[in-house]
Amino acid sequence: xxxxxxxxxxxxxxxxxxxxxxxxxxxxxxxxxxxxxxxxxxxxxxxxxxxxxxxxxxxxxxxxxxxxxxxxxxxxxxxxxxxxxxxxxxxxxxxxxxxxxxxxxxxxx
Amino acid sequence: xxxxxxxxxxxxxxxxxxxxxxxxxxxxxxxxxxxxxxxxxxxxxxxxxxxxxxxxxxxxxxxxxxxxxxxxxxxxxxxxxxxxxxxxxxxxxxxxxxxxxxxxxxxxxxxxxxxx
Numbered sequence: 222x223x224x225x226x227x228x229x230x231x232x233x234x235x236x237x238x239x240x241x242x243x244x245x246x247x248x249x250x251x252x253x254x255x256x257x258x259x260x261x262x263x264x265x266x267x268x269x270x271x272x273x274x275x276x277x278x279x280x281x282x283x284x285x286x287x288x289x290x291x292x293x294x295x296x297x298x299x300x301x302x303x304x305x306x307x308x309x310x311x312x313x314x315x316x317x318x319x320x321x322x323x324x325x326x327x328x329x330x
Numbered sequence: 331x332x333x334x335x336x337x338x339x340x341x342x343x344x345x346x347x348x349x350x351x352x353x354x355x356x357x358x359x360x361x362x363x364x365x366x367x368x369x370x371x372x373x374x375x376x377x378x379x380x381x382x383x384x385x386x387x388x389x390x391x392x393x394x395x396x397x398x399x400x401x402x403x404x405x406x407x408x409x410x411x412x413x414x415x416x417x418x419x420x421x422x423x424x425x426x427x428x429x430x431x432x433x434x435x436x437x438x439x440x441x442x443x444x445x446x
Contacts, residue, residue: 252433263438317379320374320376
């Protein structure tokens, strides 16, 4: 079966760095997405990785290793507004998005 | 960036009535649109996938006669919840992809449905 694993919840301190991991097992691979979802709102797109390596976008970076079925989202200089759920999703061989359950990130002052 | 709108944002209706939710891609042509449902503190659940001009593909366990989807143009898809009941109360979110935005799905702001 297809499976996306990410931690349920993480806590970090304002100004610090946090890494949210995602491992996957899917039938085929056409890219991995990270989305941010604030409570009560719809997800917003953060990043897309299809090749191995690190993609940097401001305070957020996303890394992919296809051979390991592994990705992480790195958030630097954490701000209180970064408190949200972070969703990992993999596009399989049928171009269907397989969603992880999301990681709730709690930022403390 | 790609913008997807949804209307209405909030719906409160009586049990037994039908509710229509619109999803529009504002600055790109969406060849594929998706409808999700999310209950409080739970994951996104894909309900159906629709391609412009063809019938929607429903996920297992989603009643196609209850959740009618129409994707009549490259910028508009509608979800109609027919004969809504309190258990249909949820957060309904559409997303769209295709055209100039490629494979990335962009989400609408969601519609909160409360059935009394």
